[in-house]
Amino acid sequence: MLERLRTVLIGTSHPGNIGGVARAMHNMGLADLALVAPRGEIITQDSISRASGADHLLHSARVSPTLDEAVADCTFVVGASARSRTLPWPMLSPRELAHRLPEECRQDNARVALVFGREDSGLTNDELHRCHAHVHIPTNTDFSSLNLAAAVQVIAYECRVAWLEQQAATGGDDNASANDEHLVSHADLERYFAHLEQTLTAIEFHDPDKPRQLMARLRRLYMRARPEQIELNILRGILTATDKAATDKTIQPPR
Template identity: 45%
Template sequence: MNAPSNPNEAAAPGTAADRLRIVLVGTQHPGNIGSAARAMKTMGLSQLVLVAPEKAPDRDTQAMAAGADDLVEAAPVFASLAEAVADCRWVLGATARSRRVQLEPLHPREAAARAVAATASGPVALVFGRERTGLDNEELQLCHAAIHIPSDPAFPSLNLAAAVQVLSYELRCALLGEAGPAPAAARTPPPAEGAASHAELEGFFAQLAETLDQIDFHKGRAPESAMRKLRRLYLRANLDSADVRLLRGVLADAQRMARLAGQAGQAAGGGKIG
């Protein structure tokens, strides 16, 4: 299985269920891929995506899929999470709470309801990390919000397939209109039609980071903290493609002025007599 040349080929454009993507990152045991596929298929989901699995699907995968082999066979494989979600309008990471990457925490029921609503603007990804270590901080930075399954604190560990099953069930209920009220008020509405794609947002964030460096915004401080806060701020804004183009135009002018200021400084310094 290979990654499609166009990320949009990874998701069917039809129903809301077709736009819901289950992404498995760095899966360590091939059997878990099959178990996750089975969990999805029982709940009417079909869009499975793999990111850099440690081992390719094998006979264990087929055995654990128990009839969901078609999902595994159709699953595209990407080298990175950024590539796998490039065309998505909303990305949710299933994870334990992280103190370093502060994402809006969502209950599975709330996450499912908002994910289904967000499919109106394009593909939505629910991302699951490695069996032992989960998603790393860099991968979590690519997510708009985090899903926390409220397991027993005395024994909080869920295996990968169980986590996929819980969230697939909640998605199924939301698709059927049976999710009921969300347990907490949503702080960020799901993206509307025309929302910027994940790739567009990541391009903006990369240019923003470059610009902040060029204007010496950080003044010698580590840039990670400021970028985390700025990412959260802009993700809450639910930018559309036109918004991103406008902001990138502002950044381009700021970068141009920074270059001119640097060139002027060099010229002034070169003209001094030592």
């Protein structure tokens, strides 16, 4: 299970924090580190020092320009967030997240992304809307900003405890109840959302200049639904059919 978890850091400013995250991950048995557009060097004296022996995670970290690339193959994407934004999203506590992981990691192609934002400003709304769920670490309301490595430490710790509980329950077989249902990857889902927005714009249901929260609400709906591959194929098919109808103008809108 732990090998299916990817830690994704977006726009990290301080190399030391990346090192601290590597140490926290390795301490808890996590190994997959992805960096999105880091705002500084990755391998520095400070990051090596803070990694304190876990610097192989720094060397093996994959760097991507966008969140979409970093989590393209992920089947469940969770973003660390302060309390709810304008549009409330499914919100998990770290423990609730951890308790979901054995189920989320059951499938052969399962891959879970744990996404952490910038030291100063966290994740943007756009990034948060690319997540299936948000996770909120319950902090002192008067002093809620955790150090990045500390936030990763808490989440990774909960993941490890859930994994240890699973090991104890299943005798070590992570995939005890795996079946062959195929989960939808982030990239597939994003292609769908892009197609959806394009189609909704084409049919003038959606005005990108006055977006209100239409796409965000649709994202939230579909992400909550966790479509399977075959269902997503159907949804895409509907859009294609809609596009065709809108272009051909063979179907008249109702008066």
